[in-house]
Structure formats: structure tokens, C-alpha cells
Amino acid sequence: MASYAEPLPFHPRRDDVSIEGTEGVFLQYLKMYNPHARDVLDLGCGRGILTTAGLKEGLNMVAADIRRGIYQADKSRFFQADARKLPFKRGSFDGVIEFLFLEDLRVLQKVPDETIKTVTAEVHRVLRHGGIFVSRPTHMSEIYTGIGFETMYYGADWGIYRKQ
Numbered sequence: 001m002a003s004y005a006e007p008l009p010f011h012p013r014r015d016d017v018s019i020e021g022t023e024g025v026f027l028q029y030l031k032m033y034n035p036h037a038r039d040v041l042d043l044g045c046g047r048g049i050l051t052t053a054g055l056k057e058g059l060n061m062v063a064a065d066i067r068r069g070i071y072q073a074d075k076s077r078f079f080q081a082d083a084r085k086l087p088f089k090r091g092s093f094d095g096v097i098e099f100l101f102l103e104d105l106r107v108l109q110k111v112p113d114e115t116i117k118t119v120t121a122e123v124h125r126v127l128r129h130g131g132i133f134v135s136r137p138t139h140m141s142e143i144y145t146g147i148g149f150e151t152m153y154y155g156a157d158w159g160i161y162r163k164q
Contacts, residue, residue: 023053034132037094044101048073133161
């Protein structure tokens with residue numbers, strides 16, 4: 001298992017996946033399951049498309065990715081961070097959104113489930129009680145619920161989980 005000093009692997013396919021038009025789905029689910037959400041983390045933010053969309057909706061968005069150079073949105077909102085040890089206090093966010101970040105780690109990069117659990121535990125840590133985690137890969141529901149999330153919605157493409 002890699003130490004925190006070693007960056008998580010990166011596969012270039014992540015940047016080829018278009019999420020244009022998808023950002024509305026994330027925001028819709030976030031508002032549906034936590035209508036009072038204000039502070040939201042875009043985990044594995046890539047270029048910052050979800051961050052930008054959330055800002056336009058009046059959310060206080062924060063973006064985190066291990067790669068600095070790819071981020072193209074509001075630079076003051078970006079944190080270069082390893083998802084296994086996020087630089088945020090416990091209970092900092094009402095919502096965390098991620099699009100294919102965890103799936104890339106697990107499926108493309110063959111990162112062990114223990115690492116996915118570590119990242120998911122960090123998501124749980126930075127969420128406030130009742131906070132919502134909106135995740136694109138739904139095939140990891142068993143990991144999320146094992147960390148302490150309640151499944152609110154589980155579909156073919158999206159999963160919504162509430163911190164218990």
C-alpha cells in the first residue's frame with residue numbers, strides 16, 4: 001500500500017471524459033437530498049466544471065485534486081490535496097460530489113479497496129452530520145455504507161449517500 005507521501009496514480013482517461021451537461025444532475029441531487037447545502041467539496045475536481053456550476057448556483061464550492069495544472073476554474077477555490085488525507089477540518093461540508101474519481105482509482109488504476117475505503121472515510125470525516133455524498137460510480141455502495149453512509153438513492157449511474 002502506498003504511503004500518503006506517494007501520490008495516488010493518475011490515468012489520463014479521466015480528462016477525456018466529458019461531464020458537460022452532467023453538472024446539473026449533481027446539483028439537482030444535492031439540492032433534492034440536502035436543500036440547505038451551502039458548502040460543497042468537488043473531490044477529484046479535474047478541470048473544475050462541477051465547481052464552476054456550483055458557484056453559478058450560489059454554492060460555496062471548494063475544489064480538490066492532486067493535480068494542480070489541469071484545474072481551470074476559480075483558482076482561489078482550489079486545493080492541491082491527496083484524497084486520502086484531505087486538508088479540511090471535520091464537518092467542513094454539507095456535500096461532497098465526485099465524478100468518476102473513485103471509479104478511476106478502483107477500475108482503471110487497480111487501487112486496492114483499502115485505499116478506496118480510506119478516501120471514503122475522509123469524505124465521511126469532512127462531511128457535516130446529515131451531509132450528502134453524490135457519487136458517480138454506484139458499484140461501490142457496499143464500501144460507502146460500510147464507512148457509515150446511508151444509501152438515499154442508488155441508480156444505474158448515480159448514488160446518493162447521507163452521513164449518519
